Amino acid sequence: MGTLRESLGERLRRSPLVLPAAALLVLLLVNVVVTPGFLALRVVDGHLFGSVVDILKNGAPTALIALGMTLVVATRGIDLSVGATVAIAGSVACTWIAGASDPTDPGTALVGIVLALGLALVLGAWNGLLVAAFGIQPIIATLVLMTAGRGLAMLITDGQIITVANPLFAELGGGFLLGLPVAVVVAAVMFAAVALLTRRTALGLLIESVGVNPTASRLSGVRARGIVWGGYVFAALCAGVAGLMISSNVTAADANNAGLWIELDAILAVVIGGTLLTGGRYSIGGTLLGALILQTLTTTVYTAGIPPEVSLVFKAAVIIVVFLLQAEKVRALLHRRRPVGERVATP
Amino acid sequence: MSTLTSRRMLLGRIAAAAVLATALAACGSAPTPAAPGGAAGGDGKLVMGFSQVGAESGWRTANTKSVQESAAAAGVELKFSDAQQKQENQIKAIRSYIQQKVDIIAFSPVVETGWDAVLQEAKRANIPVILTDRAVDSPDTSLYKTFLGSDFVVEGTKAGEWLVAQYQGAAAAPVAVVELQGTTGAAPAIDRKEGFAKAIAANPSISVVASQTGDFTRSGGKQVMEAFLKSQPKIDVVYAHNDDMALGAIEAIEAAGKVPGKDIKIISVDAVKDGMTALSQGKINFIVECNPLLGPQLMDLAKKVHAGEQVPARVLTEETTFDQSQATAALPERKY
Numbered sequence: 001m002g003t004l005r006e007s008l009g010e011r012l013r014r015s016p017l018v019l020p021a022a023a024l025l026v027l028l029l030v031n032v033v034v035t036p037g038f039l040a041l042r043v044v045d046g047h048l049f050g051s052v053v054d055i056l057k058n059g060a061p062t063a064l065i066a067l068g069m070t071l072v073v074a075t076r077g078i079d080l081s082v083g084a085t086v087a088i089a090g091s092v093a094c095t096w097i098a099g100a101s102d103p104t105d106p107g108t109a110l111v112g113i114v115l116a117l118g119l120a121l122v123l124g125a126w127n128g129l130l131v132a133a134f135g136i137q138p139i140i141a142t143l144v145l146m147t148a149g150r151g152l153a154m155l156i157t158d159g160q161i162i163t164v165a166n167p168l169f170a171e172l173g174g175g176f177l178l179g180l181p182v183a184v185v186v187a188a189v190m191f192a193a194v195a196l197l198t199r200r201t202a203l204g205l206l207i208e209s210v211g212v213n214p215t216a217s218r219l220s221g222v223r224a225r226g227i228v229w230g231g232y233v234f235a236a237l238c239a240g241v242a243g244l245m246i247s248s249n250v251t252a253a254d255a256n257n258a259g260l261w262i263e264l265d266a267i268l269a270v271v272i273g274g275t276l277l278t279g280g281r282y283s284i285g286g287t288l289l290g291a292l293i294l295q296t297l298t299t300t301v302y303t304a305g306i307p308p309e310v311s312l313v314f315k316a317a318v319i320i321v322v323f324l325l326q327a328e329k330v331r332a333l334l335h336r337r338r339p340v341g342e343r344v345a346t347p
Numbered sequence: 348m349s350t351l352t353s354r355r356m357l358l359g360r361i362a363a364a365a366v367l368a369t370a371l372a373a374c375g376s377a378p379t380p381a382a383p384g385g386a387a388g389g390d391g392k393l394v395m396g397f398s399q400v401g402a403e404s405g406w407r408t409a410n411t412k413s414v415q416e417s418a419a420a421a422g423v424e425l426k427f428s429d430a431q432q433k434q435e436n437q438i439k440a441i442r443s444y445i446q447q448k449v450d451i452i453a454f455s456p457v458v459e460t461g462w463d464a465v466l467q468e469a470k471r472a473n474i475p476v477i478l479t480d481r482a483v484d485s486p487d488t489s490l491y492k493t494f495l496g497s498d499f500v501v502e503g504t505k506a507g508e509w510l511v512a513q514y515q516g517a518a519a520a521p522v523a524v525v526e527l528q529g530t531t532g533a534a535p536a537i538d539r540k541e542g543f544a545k546a547i548a549a550n551p552s553i554s555v556v557a558s559q560t561g562d563f564t565r566s567g568g569k570q571v572m573e574a575f576l577k578s579q580p581k582i583d584v585v586y587a588h589n590d591d592m593a594l595g596a597i598e599a600i601e602a603a604g605k606v607p608g609k610d611i612k613i614i615s616v617d618a619v620k621d622g623m624t625a626l627s628q629g630k631i632n633f634i635v636e637c638n639p640l641l642g643p644q645l646m647d648l649a650k651k652v653h654a655g656e657q658v659p660a661r662v663l664t665e666e667t668t669f670d671q672s673q674a675t676a677a678l679p680e681r682k683y
Contacts (some may be wrong), residue, residue, distance in 0.1 A: 035577075035578050037577070038577075044602075044603060044604040045604050049602075049603065049604075050577065051574070051577045051578075054570075054573045054574065054577070058570055058573075159408065160408075161565075161591070161621070163621050174598065174602065246566060249566060249569065249598075250565040250566050250569055250594070250595055250598060251598070252565055252594075252621075254564060254565060254566075254591075257562070257564045257566070258566070298570070299570075299574055301559070302559050302570070302571050302574030302575065302578070303574045303577060303578035304578075305557055305559075305578070307558075308528060308531045308558075308559055308560035309531060311560075
């Protein structure tokens with residue numbers, strides 16, 4: 001046993017959150033150097049205004065989807081259909097509102113939101129049914145809805161972009177609560193709820209045990225199927241909320257483009273956050289950091305004026321560096337370079 | 348102009364089935380003599396085979412409707428097929444039109460290359476071909492009579508010329524323009540950027556200070572504009588490569604506490620209904636039309652080609668531009 005300071009240093013070094021957090025800090029620093037006023041916040045029309053607010057607001061949908069994805073991945077699964085669910089949720093809500101007798105009525109918006117989230121839950125239950133009850137491989141089971149779901153969204157919107165002018169609906173993605181974007185508040189509440197529920201109860205442990213060994217978990221009395229099923233339902237709910245945020249942000253449903261490839265961003269955020277795709281150990285805080293890194297990268301491309309022709313290469317390069325730093329072998333190499341005296345004995 | 352959907356596939360299949368049905372009916376009823384360039388329909392009507400790309404956007408849907416309606420109005424018998432964005436479907440459709448001995452074939456190529464063989468067959472069968480909306484890339488220009496479609500460079504130029512005219516004679520204070528580009532690498536994005544850049548070169552005080560892709564989508568336009576509003580000290584004008592990105596930019600500008608159309612001028616391309624609505628509300632200042640309604644021009648060209656008249660190798664779609672009052676006037680009749 002070392003002293004408290006040593007063990008803290010050791011814990012920090014081994015914590016999966018340190019690297020993503022450092023990467024985020026470096027990215028923010030780069031931005032401050034390139035655009036000096038990057039972190040500046042001011043109040044415009046009674047709400048906060050600044051690049052950081054943009055990152056949080058535009059990153060909220062991806063972060064939410066990644067939150068649901070974390071729990072699915074923790075149970076050895078994956079959900080490719082969340083992007084399609086985003087498109088469906090936005091399409092249902094906007095089509096309902098646009099078709100109502102009074103499209104500006106708050107009640108209409110609420111019914112549209114409830115309908116969209118209800119449908120999202122049904123879609124999640126479908127995924128869960130395929131995976132948990134029928135034992136279909138998650139990547140194939142959710143691929144069904146990924147392909148068919150966007151078609152369903154097009155069916156709902158008739159292939160057109162549905163524009164709505166409902167003040168209450170516009171609040172969800174573009175409005176502000178206590179000076180903060182509503183989307184950020186909603187995402188923060190959901191993150192906090194999941195963190196509390198999984199870390200202060202046995203649920204988190206059960207999820208990890210199912211991810212580590214489903215059979216052993218089942219034999220020791222864990223309702224593995226129910227937990228896996230619940231993961232997909234929750235992931236679809238997160239995607240539904242994200243879909244409402246995305247369509248509300250532009251007060252329109254675009255079935256073609258809303259949530260396109262967002263499932264890949266979400267999986268990337270989960271992996272950057274240190275959750276293994278093989279299931280088991282997961283990190284909700286890591287996922288949040290991962291999603292923020294991705295959004296900060298996008299915002300960096302826009303504010304730093306990186307030409308669109310090279311922006312994808314830039315993003316890829318940053319992500320490769322983050323992954324390399326996380327790789328066990330590379331970390332071991334870096335540690336070996338340190339002076340001997342500073343090294344802490346590892347078990 | 349991007350993804351294909353199952354609903355569209357279904358519609359496409361119904362359309363394809365309809366084409367097949369008419370084809371069968373034609374075979375069953377009256378096998379017509381193969382007079383070179385002669386009419387296939389027994390009633391002397393001009394018969395046109397039209398192969399559409401698909402139905403991937405509202406623009407494309409309006410385009411299809413225009414072709415169908417103007418064919419009916421011009422007394423042209425139209426055999427329509429939807430290729431569901433697949434080249435092999437288009438090649439099949441064109442071959443079936445050749446077998447049916449239609450008078451003229453028109454199509455919007457899904458991709459630019461790979462058309463030489465099937466167009467050779469059409470040429471040998473003496474059936475003239477008209478390209479619409481998109482071009483083919485072939486060294487042999489004798490394979491088609493003419494290409495009817497928009498010139499994206501001209502669209503960009505019109506946008507730039509309007510801006511130059513706005514600041515004509517004004518003091519030489521610098522005018523900062525931010526550009527919301529279309530999907531990187533797409534022809535409309537490349538050409539609209541090029542045309543605009545050339546036009547604004549006429550006034551050295553106008554310059555593009557930032558240019559990013561918004562992927563032709565509203566949320567893309569909004570996110571990029573949000574970032575520009577923070578990173579650029581002064582923005583006078585937004586030039587968006589389509590209406591959707593302009594609509595996203597409007598929301599970003601409003602959230603920044605500024606008035607779109609006044610504090611920051613907005614220029615856009617397309618003139619779809621939502622864009623025109625924003626223009627008439629004063630939130631956009633100027634829209635260059637990209638017209639999907641090329642049906643009447645197509646029928647006109649088809650008749651000329653059929654009559655053996657010379658037509659130019661490149662025909663531009665009739666396109667106009669809209670300022671705010673023109674938009675208000677045109678809005679009630681806007682179909683798409």
